Amino acid sequence: LSLQMHYHRSEHWIVVRGTAKVTRGEEVMLLSSxxxxxxxxxxxxxxxxxxxxxxxVIEVQNGEYLGEDDIVRFEDDYDRA
Structure with a gap:
């Protein structure tokens, strides 16, 4: 995923299989199954x-608004806005 944030929602990521490298603020962690x-x-x-x-990964989104236009991207390998 791009380095991003959302104003109106939180996310909960659960790793089902594999290893996830997660950046959350200044923290970087590896999560396993x-x-x-x-x-x-x-x-x-x-x-x-x-x-x-x-x-x-299972992603659970929670918040008052879950629209895709609530994504603020800081870095993106796919040149999305």
Missing amino acids: NESTYIPPCTKHRLENPGTTPLV
């Missing part, structure tokens, strides 16, 4: 797959 993390609103975050095993 059955581990999770919470991303509060207004927190810069990114999800990456540092390995060769396909990464499977």
